[in-house]
Amino acid sequence: MPYEFLLSVAKSAAKKAGEAVLEIYDSGEYEAYAKSDESPVTSADYKANEIIMAILQKQTPEIPIMSEEIEHCALADRADWERYWLIDPIDGTQEFIARSGDFAVNIALIEHNQPKIGVIYWPAGESLYYAIGGQGAFKESAIESKQIHVKKFSDPDLEPIVIAISRRQKRENVLKRLDTERTYQTLPAGSCSLKACFIAEGKADFFMRLGITGEWDTGASQCIVSEAGGSIVDKDFAPMSYNERESLENPNFMVLGDQAVDWQKLVNYYAI
Structure with missing residues (x-):
């Protein structure tokens, strides 16, 4: 078909x-x-x-x-x-x-x-x-x-990062895992998929999901974000996969906008 x-x-x-x-x-x-x-x-x-x-x-x-x-x-x-x-x-x-x-x-x-x-x-x-x-x-x-398309940065190393964040998520839980030298703004949003869509259309640049989700929470988002120029990766920056494990539970993951940003330098997922 x-x-x-x-x-x-x-x-x-x-x-x-x-x-x-x-x-x-x-x-x-x-x-x-x-x-x-x-x-x-x-x-x-x-x-x-x-x-x-x-x-x-x-x-x-x-x-x-x-x-x-x-x-x-x-x-x-x-x-x-x-x-x-x-x-x-x-x-x-x-x-x-x-x-x-x-x-x-x-x-x-x-x-x-x-x-x-x-x-x-x-x-x-x-x-x-x-x-x-x-x-x-x-x-x-x-x-x-x-x-x-995801928002393109004129200066990927200096411009403020807009974080899509849940209204029920503590802002500090995300910010403590990010480079403290960078400037951040937040965009309150609801479901995981809408946060991803906001990144895909350039309203936000970054979203970190901490907590239980299933593969159905990211499948459609991953296709849209990737085609818009971004990516969805797990906490170790590995690609997400589907139908390869007995469990359908996702790992914690991140939605990333402009790939010109050095996200691995900016994000320290394991920071306490």
């Missing part, structure tokens, strides 16, 4: 799911639960998952699906998947519950263990971010449709 067709399927699924989630969000009529790991999930997550699964199964029945909200098969049963859909029906469920509006629908196509297509829909912001590997990253909104 052509990538353009698969992208159109993912975009349609993300928007339809996002519109349903926004309707539930606006009504305030949903149920909230705690998973076994104590992370939150809502009836809106399940509704979005149902919509996305139905569209993907109808349009691409031969492609397996991995979602945060369905039971995951063992590595032995999925290790030979050449390509599969990786979805997070609502990235930022805590933001949904807190009513910040900073939640998004994530859909990625993983091919040979790396993201090939990424789609992120931000319902409250009426914005759709997407990319196909090797074809650039783009944003569609009510105002415009355009290709997006």
